[in-house]
Amino acid sequence: MQALDLLLNRVSVGRLLAPAPDAAQRELMFRAALRAPDHGQLRPWRFITIEGDARGRLGELFAEAQAQDPANKAEVLDKARAMPLRAPLLLVVVACLSEHPKVPQEEQVLSAGCAAHGVLLAAQALGFGAIWRTGPLTHHPHVLAGLGLGANEKIVGFLYLGSFEGERRSPPALETAGFVSAWQG
Numbered sequence: 654m655q656a657l658d659l660l661l662n663r664v665s666v667g668r669l670l671a672p673a674p675d676a677a678q679r680e681l682m683f684r685a686a687l688r689a690p691d692h693g694q695l696r697p698w699r700f701i702t703i704e705g706d707a708r709g710r711l712g713e714l715f716a717e718a719q720a721q722d723p724a725n726k727a728e729v730l731d732k733a734r735a736m737p738l739r740a741p742l743l744l745v746v747v748a749c750l751s752e753h754p755k756v757p758q759e760e761q762v763l764s765a766g767c768a769a770h771g772v773l774l775a776a777q778a779l780g781f782g783a784i785w786r787t788g789p790l791t792h793h794p795h796v797l798a799g800l801g802l803g804a805n806e807k808i809v810g811f812l813y814l815g816s817f818e819g820e821r822r823s824p825p826a827l828e829t830a831g832f833v834s835a836w837q838g
Contacts, residue, residue, distance in 0.1 A: 659778055664824050666782025669815030673704060673742035678779050685775035689767035693756040698765035698809070700772075701745040701800060708737040718795040733790070740784075740813035744772060750805045765809045772812055782817035785810045 674682060683700065691697070703711050715733035719725045737743055748765035750758045769785060776783040790796050791808045802808070 659774055662824055663774060663777055664822055665784040666817045666821065667739070667784050667813075668818055669740035669782050669784070669813055670818060671741040671815060673740070673815050674776065674779060674781055678781075681779065682772045682775040685771040686768040687771075689764055689771050691764050691767075692760055693753060695751065695753065695756060695761060695764070697749050697751065697756075697761035698768045699747045699749055701747065703737065703743040703745065704741060708743065709734075711737040711743070714796055714799040715790050717799075718790055718793040721795060736786075736790075741815045742813075744812040744814065745800060746772075746809040746812060747800075747802060748807050748809050749803075750807070762807070762809065769809055769812060776812075776814055781814055782821070783812055783814045785812055787811070 712734035715736055716730040719729050719733045746765060746769040748762045750761050773783050773785060787810045791810065797808065
């Protein structure tokens, strides 16, 4: 797949099935992530892979986090349990933040986001579907602790990866004029 074609036609795929990328394909995806813009070459990210039965355990972790709010009913907990089962492979994208005199932590989070985008692009180039999901559980202390994150780490997102059914949808055409302006000083 040509680079511009990939960039112009990337879409999120929410319905994902087995098979997930194999070990060699994952290695390529992680190598693509390592090419993210990275001021200071800090590589301020890491990935946690979740697949197989671990997806169910992640669902339980999500449900436990949701259960901490007594207003959440059984349906909310059931939905949380099912979330990780929507794809055969999940990657937790973790920003690993450090104090640095030239690279603020906000820039380190952006770099981790670029690494995640590299994974998404590589997955599509390899013929897989993917979607980047976030939400309140991304920041929930129970989820962070359950995944073993340190005090200096935060979740940038959950990448769901797998094969997709049928044809990949085409992205809508967007006009750039609404997103670009010239500053005249």
